[in-house]
Amino acid sequence: xxxxxxxxxxxxxxxxxxxxxxxxxxxxxxxxxxxxxxxxxxxxxxxxxxxxxxxxxxxxxxxxxxxxxxxxxxxxxxxxxxxxxxxxxxxxxxxxxxxxxxxxxxxxxxxxxxxxxxxxxxxxxxxxxxxxxxxxxxxxxxxxxxxxxxxxxxxxxxxxxxxxxxxxxxxxxxxxxxxxxxxxxxxxxxxxxxxxxxxxxxxxxxxxxxxxxxxxxxxxxxxxxxxxxxxxxxxxxxxxxxxxxxxxxxxxxxxxxxxxxxxxxxxxxxxxxxxxxxxxxxxxxxxxxxx
Numbered sequence: 001x002x003x004x005x006x007x008x009x010x011x012x013x014x015x016x017x018x019x020x021x022x023x024x025x026x027x028x029x030x031x032x033x034x035x036x037x038x039x040x041x042x043x044x045x046x047x048x049x050x051x052x053x054x055x056x057x058x059x060x061x062x063x064x065x066x067x068x069x070x071x072x073x074x075x076x077x078x079x080x081x082x083x084x085x086x087x088x089x090x091x092x093x094x095x096x097x098x099x100x101x102x103x104x105x106x107x108x109x110x111x112x113x114x115x116x117x118x119x120x121x122x123x124x125x126x127x128x129x130x131x132x133x134x135x136x137x138x139x140x141x142x143x144x145x146x147x148x149x150x151x152x153x154x155x156x157x158x159x160x161x162x163x164x165x166x167x168x169x170x171x172x173x174x175x176x177x178x179x180x181x182x183x184x185x186x187x188x189x190x191x192x193x194x195x196x197x198x199x200x201x202x203x204x205x206x207x208x209x210x211x212x213x214x215x216x217x218x219x220x221x222x223x224x225x226x227x228x229x230x231x232x233x234x235x236x237x238x239x240x241x242x243x244x245x246x247x248x249x250x251x252x253x254x255x256x257x258x259x260x261x262x263x264x265x266x267x268x269x270x271x272x273x274x275x276x277x278x279x280x281x282x283x284x285x286x287x288x289x290x291x
Contacts, residue, residue, distance in 0.1 A: 022267020
């Protein structure tokens with residue numbers, strides 16, 4: 001279950017579905033659904049409602065499977081099989097059904113956000129589904145990769161370190177934007193260190209939702225000698241209030257890359273976060289540790 005924060009929209013729904021498509025390619029057979037933290041139960045189903053329905057679906061499937069097991073066991077006994085042996089096999093099959101994992105909720109958040117996580121946790125509890133909640137997706141090396149790619153797509157960074165040519169518009173200072181308070185900024189700082197190593201330019205993290213924080217980071221970078229700055233959101237996208245990113249760009253007088261969106265690494269992180277919660281063995285993406 002992917003918990004999508006922010007104001008629901010067709011854009012955020014499409015983005016979430018694209019991310020889940022990537023996650024399914026990593027974990028074939030994954031029953032993945034989207035629930036909106038601020039859903040309306042109409043066009044955009046609320047997380048709590050989706051969890052409740054998922055629990056009901058699981059109960060129905062378990063009942064049907066149990067009935068099928070019992071019918072098969074009865075047929076086996078009639079055909080001459082040892083009753084005790086058949087019942088033991090049926091009991092083992094019933095236990096596997098009962099022990100099958102409940103829903104797992106993965107927040108579509110790149111970093112810690114106490115307010116959003118409290119709302120998601122409350123929706124999980126009120127759904128009565130018994131679902132488990134994972135941590136957020138970052139910090140993680142794959143997020144640094146995703147930010148790098150978005151910067152290169154905007155012409156603000158080299159595509160990779162192996163290419164020796166320079167990009168004329170490349171930024172010589174990066175402001176890594178986060179949301180969710182001081183903890184989120186600190187977590188973004190870890191991703192920022194990885195990004196700085198990739199780009200060989202200074203990177204400072206700042207709270208996009210903290211008034212004046214991006215401007216102060218820009219001033220600090222300029223005082224240190226940077227002249228061509230870029231604002232890089234270490235954010236998925238749906239959680240960003242409309243107009244907030246554009247306002248920060250104007251105030252800091254810099255260029256900006258796009259949010260991470262449905263970049264492949266985000267889908268892979270959703271899959272690995274889900275798998276880690278259930279203890280499912282999954283090969284870690286090359287060059288990164290599973291989260």
